[in-house]
Amino acid sequence: MDKNKYNNPLPLSQIEITDYFWEQELNLVRKEMIPYQWKALNDQVADAAPSYCIRNFKVAGRLNEKRKRLGEAFEEPSYTYRGFEVLPEDPKDLKEQFYGFVFQDSDLYKWLEAVAYSLEQYPDQELQKTAEEAIDLIINAQQEDGYLNTYYMINGKDMAFTNLRDHHELYCFGHLAEAAVAYYQATGNDKLLKAAERFADCIAARFGEAEGKCKGYPGHEIAEMALVRLYEATGNKTYLSLSSFFINERGTRPYYFDQEHPEAVKKGQEGKIRYEYHQAHVPVRKQEEAVGHAVRGGYLYSGMADAARCLEDETLYEACKQLWNSIVSKKMYITGGIGSTHIGEAFSFNYDLPNDTAYTETCASISLMFFARRMLQINPESRYGDVMELALYNTVLSGMALDGKSFFYVNPLEVLPEASRRDERKAHVKTVRQKWFGCACCPPNLARLLSSIGLYAYTESEDTLFIHLYIGGSIEKKVNGTVAKISIHSDLPWKEDVDIKIQGTGEVFTVAVRIPGWGKEYELLCADGVEKKESQGYLYLTKRWEKGEELKLHFPMKIRRLEANPLVRETIGKIAIMRGPIVYCMEEVDNGANLHLLSANKVGSAEIEEREIAGTMMTCIKMGGYRQIVSQEEATLYHDASEEYKEVLKLSFVPYYAWANRGENEMQVWVRKE
Secondary structure (H helix, E strand, C coil): CCHHHCCEECCHHHEEECCHHHHHHHHHHHHHHHHHHHHHHCCCCCCCCCCCHHHHHHHHHHHHHHHHHHHHHCCCCCCCCCCCEECCCCHHHCCCCCCEECCCHHHHHHHHHHHHHHHHHCCCHHHHHHHHHHHHHHHHHCCCCCCCCHHHHHHCHHHCCCCCCCCCHHHHHHHHHHHHHHHHHHHCCCHHHHHHHHHHHHHHHHECCCCCCECCCCCCCCHHHHHHHHHHHHCCHHHHHHHHHHHHHCCCCCCHHHHHCHHHHHCCCCCHHHHHHCCCCCCHHHCCCCCCEHHHHHHHHHHHHHHHHHHCCHHHHHHHHHHHHHHHHHCECCCCCECCECCCCECCCCCCCCCCCCCCCHHHHHHHHHHHHHHHHHCCCHHHHHHHHHHHHHHHHHCECCCCCCECCCCCCEECHHHHHHCHHHCCCCCCCECCCCCCCHHHHHHHHHHCCHHHHEEECCCEEEECCCCCEEEEEEECCEEEEEEEEECCCCCCEEEEEEECCCCEEEEEEECCHHHCCCEEEECCCCEEEEECCEEEEEEECCCCEEEEEECCCCEEEECCCCCCHHHCCEEEEEECCEEEEEEHHHHCCCHHHEEECCCCCEEEEEEEECCEEEEEEEEEEEEECCCCCCCCCCCCCCCCCEEEEEEEEEEHHHCCCCCCCCEECCEEEC
């Protein structure tokens, strides 16, 4: 690892996104998703699953105030294990107890993180006022020793940190820390940051290598990467050491979760799969295959990459590369989705990528983007940027409707509505997006990712600006005490040209642009006097930049017909259609029912067309194909093999992320090839 190559995201305050596509998305987050999700957190969305999140903080705060008034005379409610989710049968039966999933606190933290990114780019006094009222609610609930988790503060703190495997205290802390750093960087208000530090100090006092400290680690990872971020924001090395401890302890023997849950071992549940679910089957440096819960895995690998960078740990970095290769070469869908089975929301075995039962949780692709950017920070290779782009424009954007008011938790690649209704094996596959979820991790995760997209598009080292995603905007790059201004015009993902204008100050620096895997036949049309070098899929352009300089890039967007590795059984004899970073799919509304009877030409012309879907203009594709005509003989259940009679037609393909915005219907990404 070469420390001189490390690069970090530019502050959002140095980025103004003017891109037509992404300005729409950011406005959607700011004007629709953030207000809508605030209502959802307050249980104010009609016909949506209740959250109870804000209510839990209010109850914890009231109990905290009572404790402070009465001191030792106050007895906390007796702890009884109420299961993983507590929901009253009737809202009128609400009591002063915890409701919802044990990780419900994290929804508010993710919402606050999204608010922070939005405020940094679009100051809004009313939104900031609402956010700081929420922050006061959190701080009011926090206990004097820094502990902050409403599930245990309401149910009885004597059981705190006794079920790390299942009860998500460290996971909730991770989201608190992420939100706290983001809010401080956006507004300068450090109240939430101080609360996160107090909770981090509380955790550090309990966990660690020292004798007498707990040797546990999070059941659901994210604290690992959040602690690194907290360290980078505060300079407190305790947080980096704690992150390293959690990473190094995971998977060591004796297994901590066995000590915590001895009854599971006695029942014969000590098998490898149970450890793999939590990525705790072996120490992380010996993990070569991505296994277990996909979101947890993505968060762990992101934390490992952060720690490897900060600690200059080559062995940890090598483990990250092994795990990355396992994901993208054997376990990732063409849409950038990961986690192919609903059993444990997990990675399956190599090349097991079913389309109609795919889980591919929205949060899992978000975690893959986290991992990709952190690998880019260590070593800019276009393969990381390619996957980050793929996940973003396909599975991540598929996770929400075009109006930002309904969401997918699961993102399949093939849908038959009747199967989702009548086949229990496919019950997890929803055919229309949902207003909210009892387990609502995905909607606020989407909001925080999309509102911070600039942190993924551009990073910088001392003398280099890296452009990973072609998102149009204005950027300020500091070089030797001066500020160069870079303006990027791009109509991606639909158009092929990128125009970069540079108002330099006479200083020498480099602009490094990613050469996309889909655009390797690029042209550099305008680059006067620039020193050019290609390395690891990036084009490095260096010179002494003066005012009014320009770079022009052309990335041909061919309509591509892709096949999967033949070991992927579900896609044998099928092709998928891509153009640029966009994966396309067929919908029943355009092509009629029984999409499985359709086949597409392997070769031949295809054409693009501009269409409006749910009020949004996008580039769609038409190409030649066939529909199998079911003859009277073939209508019997079984019959002699015969020549297939087909009618010629034009197949219509729309961007995968836009499916299910025109009502419930069949959908299919992979189509038979003719």
